[in-house]
Amino acid sequence: MDAILLQILNGLDKGSAYALIALGLTLIFGTLGVVNFAHGALFMIGAFCAVTLQRIFKLSFETLDPTQKDFLGNPLKVKTPYVESWFGPEMGAAIIDWSVPLAILFSIPIMLAIGYIMERGLIKHFYKRPHADQILVTFGLAIVLQEIIKAVYGANPIPTPAPEVFRGSFDFGVMLGFDPNAIIYPYWRMVYFAFAAVIIGAVFAFLQFTTFGMVVRAGMADRETVGLLGINIDRRFTIMFGIAAAVAGLAGVMYAPINSPNYHMGMDFLVLSFVVVVVGGMGSLPGAVLAGFMLGILEAFASMNEVKSILPGIDQIIIYLVAIIIILTRPRGLMGRKGVMED
Template sequence: MDAIILQILNGLDKGSAYALIALGLTLIFGTLGVVNFAHGALFMLGAFCAVTFSRLLSLGFVPEDAGDTSVGGFSFGALQQETPYVVHWFGEGTGNAIIDWAVPLSILFAIPVMVAIGVTMERGLIKHFYKRPHADQILVTFGLAIVLQEIIKYFYGANPIPTPAPSAFVGSFDFGVLLGFDPGSIVYPYWRLTYFFFAAILIAAVFAFLQFTTFGMVVRAGMADRETVGMLGIDIDRRFTIMFGIAAAVAGLAGVMYGPINSPNYHMGMDFLVLSFVVVVVGGMGSLPGAVLAGFLLGIIEAFASMTEVLNVLPGINQIIIYLVAIIVLLTRPRGLMGRKGVMED
């Protein structure tokens, strides 16, 4: 029983990332009708916003009165102990606390950066492909993803870069005690719980924005009938561009907060991309609630498939389970779990 609860928690947390990426993908598909294969790269760029911001905060210098700054008996180039500027400016306590909280703080940095990247991407490249077939869109956005990936690798290298959570979030919560099991039998890391709640709030915020604001109402109207909304004198294209920016920010924030779970590397977007598309297809193309539901559902199923007990009976099932589920869903419900008629059906 405790193993099952643990895997549900694992699935929820993995599902959070799937759901956030799939939500952004669906937003873009629903508004602009573009199949955006560069969406995983946006997730990766978000994580690197956190890396960049942490590095900026940790920038330092070697004080003149530092004495011996050598490390391991050598003192060339990088082998010197530096004092970060923020520590120098704000003092030991405050300076180190700012560096410690770099990841949550980089949310503030990532939002404008990701919106700007999203808007630039849409205006600069993707808008030229609105009237082209989906295959062209997939090719160009996939190419863009590879370009973005290589740019990041050029500047940051191929090695994963640690972006730790604030020390207050280090450690794990003992659900075992809470639920009456043995202490230590169901523990779950604080930061992963934080990620789940963060994802839930972000998803709720996106839905609220679309549901309860005039802007959201116009966007939803545009999603349903773009031409009529345009004939009413509303500049729907501009709103869709902003939606692209928002979708980029959602993927970026998912990436920022993911950094402490797995150290970011240039390839992390691709690792999520294919699965996120499966999530979108299973959820139903163009359905926002479907994307979220499928994200969590597939996350949990994947977690269960990795259990030792399951693997002993069905070796290798963890590798294929998501695709297996996708096939079953698409055979029984060709439009996905919550897909609507007429979406991507000519």
């Protein structure tokens, strides 16, 4: 029982990332009908927002400290980050420590802007072109974004630690009444899962309970009629693209402590996120979330040693196998709607 629970928990953090990226992908697909191969790159840019903010906070100036000597006997140069000199040493250190959560605020405007520019500047021109062209141009954009990040930040992963409080693990099993040490779980993964749940809830609430969301849903169901009612649906869809980009970016920001950001992390997640979208059903938001968590957990189960001893290597291919079986048996995916991308 505790082993099963442990695997479910292990699957949750990856599942959350899949679910968040897939949510954005399917949001774009459902509203604009575009397959966005650059969505993984947006996830990666989000992670690098966290890296950037941490670097900004760590910007420092040097002063000579006459009380301390270096090994040559000269006054020691001491580096003081600007934030420490502005807010005092303790507050400043806390800000640096909390740079990843603070990057959430930093990244939202950036990601919204990137999404808006991407839609208005590039993708807008591809609505009338075949799906293959949309795939190709966003694929090209993904390469370009990835290479820009590589040129600026280098090819090596950049460790971006979580705040001190959330480092390390805790004994989750004891809380639920299991034996001690049965389920040890890192704090940050718990935070990530909670964060993902909040974001997913917020997106659904936004679509369900606001007038804007209602119009967007109406537009997803029948774009033409909404347009005929005199509503500028294109503008709303553009904003939804920005929101989808922001969701991917936030998923990336919070993922930075779990996996040190590197320039190809987006591509690694992209293929799996596509698989998730297809399994969940193109254009179905609940389907994307469900499939994201399901595949994440399935992957965790497949990497158990007991399973691997029977079917070696199954953890590497399980997601693809499941996806292939689902596409072939339920072509619309788990919760796909009728009439969306039937061909």
